[in-house]
Amino acid sequence: MHRRWTGPGRQSNEVESEDLRRLYVNGIYWAMGMESKIPEKADVSYVGRDWKASEFGRGTYRKGLKPSDYAIR
Numbered sequence: 001m002h003r004r005w006t007g008p009g010r011q012s013n014e015v016e017s018e019d020l021r022r023l024y025v026n027g028i029y030w031a032m033g034m035e036s037k038i039p040e041k042a043d044v045s046y047v048g049r050d051w052k053a054s055e056f057g058r059g060t061y062r063k064g065l066k067p068s069d070y071a072i073r
Contacts, residue, residue, distance in 0.1 A: 005031040012053035018044055048072035 005027040007020075014020055021044035029038045049072070054062065 001033055003031045003033065014053075016053055 007024050007027055008014070022042055025042045025044055026038050029035055054060065
């Protein structure tokens with residue numbers, strides 16, 4: 001079985017929506033052939049600390065950040 005799923009790839013602030021995060025989780029379950037295990041209401045809370053989307057648009061680029069700056073501590 002070959003399945004592919006893609007979600008709406010939009011702005012980072014849309015990931016603040018619990019419903020959209022649940023759509024991603026459910027889509028991943030489906031793509032792995034595990035739709036029978038999709039929870040009634042998956043826990044889609046942020047892991048670690050509170051997360052807030054960065055602003056996007058002109059002049060909002062944050063220079064000098066590395067992937068390690070986003071590590072869960």
